[in-house]
Amino acid sequence: VGEIKKPLRYYACSVARSLDILGDRWVFLIIRELFFGIRNYDQIHDHLAIATNILSDRLKILVDNGIVEKKKDALDKRKYVYKLTEKGLDLYPITLALLQWGDKWLAGDKAPPLFLYHKTCGQRLEPVMVCRKCGGTVHPRDVRYQENEKAI
Amino acid sequence: VGEIKKPLRYYACSVARSLDILGDRWVFLIIRELFFGIRNYDQIHDHLAIATNILSDRLKILVDNGIVEKKKDALDKRKYVYKLTEKGLDLYPITLALLQWGDKWLAGDKAPPLFLYHKTCGQRLEPVMVCRKCGGTVHPRDVRYQENEKAI
Numbered sequence: 001v002g003e004i005k006k007p008l009r010y011y012a013c014s015v016a017r018s019l020d021i022l023g024d025r026w027v028f029l030i031i032r033e034l035f036f037g038i039r040n041y042d043q044i045h046d047h048l049a050i051a052t053n054i055l056s057d058r059l060k061i062l063v064d065n066g067i068v069e070k071k072k073d074a075l076d077k078r079k080y081v082y083k084l085t086e087k088g089l090d091l092y093p094i095t096l097a098l099l100q101w102g103d104k105w106l107a108g109d110k111a112p113p114l115f116l117y118h119k120t121c122g123q124r125l126e127p128v129m130v131c132r133k134c135g136g137t138v139h140p141r142d143v144r145y146q147e148n149e150k151a152i
Numbered sequence: 153v154g155e156i157k158k159p160l161r162y163y164a165c166s167v168a169r170s171l172d173i174l175g176d177r178w179v180f181l182i183i184r185e186l187f188f189g190i191r192n193y194d195q196i197h198d199h200l201a202i203a204t205n206i207l208s209d210r211l212k213i214l215v216d217n218g219i220v221e222k223k224k225d226a227l228d229k230r231k232y233v234y235k236l237t238e239k240g241l242d243l244y245p246i247t248l249a250l251l252q253w254g255d256k257w258l259a260g261d262k263a264p265p266l267f268l269y270h271k272t273c274g275q276r277l278e279p280v281m282v283c284r285k286c287g288g289t290v291h292p293r294d295v296r297y298q299e300n301e302k303a304i
Contacts, residue, residue: 010200012252013266015184016245021159021258022250023173035292047161065291070219080242086293087257092292093249095167098174101246102166105239106173110302117296121286125295129245132280134273135287140187140236143277144269150262 012147026050026058026076031084031091032067039081067091086099096127164299175247178202178210183236183243186220191233219243248279249304 010016022028026048033044043053059082062068067088073079084091103112116125129138136142162168166256174180178200185196197207211234214220225231236243255264268277281290288294 011265013184014251014258014264016181016254017258018250018254019177019180023175023177023180025171028171028175029168032165036297049162089292090253090256092290093279094246094253096281096290097168097245097249099240100165102168102170104242106166106169111162111300112166113300115298115300117295117298118283118286118288118290119294120288121283121285123285125290126284127245127281127290128284129248129279130282131270131273131275132278133275134270136250136270136272138244138270138277138279139242142271144271145188146267146269148263148265148267 021061021067022091024058026054027061028095028098030055030058030062031067031088032095034082034084034088035092035095039083040073041080041082045083062088093127093129097129100127173213173219174243176210178206179213180247180250182207182210182214183219183240184247186236186240187244187247191235192225193232193234196234206290214240245279245281249281254277 022031029048029050030044038044038047041055041059044050045052048055059068059070062082063070065087066085069083069085070080071083073081094134099114099116107113116127117123118125130136131138174183181200182196185199190196190199193207193211196202197204200207201274211222213219214234215222217239218237221235221237222232222234225233251266251268259265268279269275270277282288283290
């Protein structure tokens with residue numbers, strides 16, 4: 001990515017910056033596994049049927065970007081465990097949004113492959129994006145954009 | 153992707169299904185442009201400094217998957233416009249979540265490069281993912297997962 005000279009507008013939005021790290025299917029599938037509580041290299045490898053060189057490369061990207069922490073396994077010092085940092089845990093809304101879109105648009109006539117429950121209220125979880133200030137839902141046509149020249 | 157035989161678990165979640173289409177940086181940057189109201193091939197090309205073969209390929213993926221509609225331009229019949237369908241508009245929570253994460257974690261000491269305003273209430277938009285049933289925020293540790301064997 002680094003080699004291409006991009007017009008100013010390209011990075012005039014955090015979506016592009018986020019995608020520089022996250023815009024890779026394997027990176028996000030690894031993040032999904034970590035959210036499911038999988039912490040072990042071999043288990044991630046088995047679940048995703050991912051080549052070891054790709055898995056090692058993507059884990060390194062995640063560690064280098066402070067999204068994942070690599071620690072010695074307390075139970076077996078020869079092994080490592082991978083854990084989401086605070087920066088990594090903050091990817092949860094993206095994960096939920098990807099899941100919900102797939103549930104709605106890619107499950108065909110079938111029910112969603114995974115049911116989520118909100119432990120806080122005990123109900124089936126249907127995540128929805130709202131405005132923190134007014135609590136209202138956010139439709140694309142309800143949003144106005146303004147470039148912050150100083151930040152680019 | 154199609155060639156790799158994946159264990160059952162791989163698709164036991166809509167995140168993987170969504171990423172089969174969306175897990176590509178260019179695909180999502182094109183979606184971002186469309187949310188910004190850009191509808192024209194040449195403008196997307198200029199903004200993203202994307203190679204034309206990649207842009208054409210990714211637009212075709214988006215059209216083939218019913219995310220984007222390609223229509224003749226009403227003002228110039230020799231040209232086409234690209235527009236998000238309902239399925240495409242439903243990608244907005246993913247876009248907002250990517251933007252918010254980048255604003256929080258990748259802007260360094262600077263302010264976000266783009267300010268969003270919620271026209272409905274007039275305030276700066278801070279999108280937050282909540283549970284539709286109880287209205288409470290959704291932290292990864294508040295969620296329980298249950299595989300739906302029938303759907304896989």
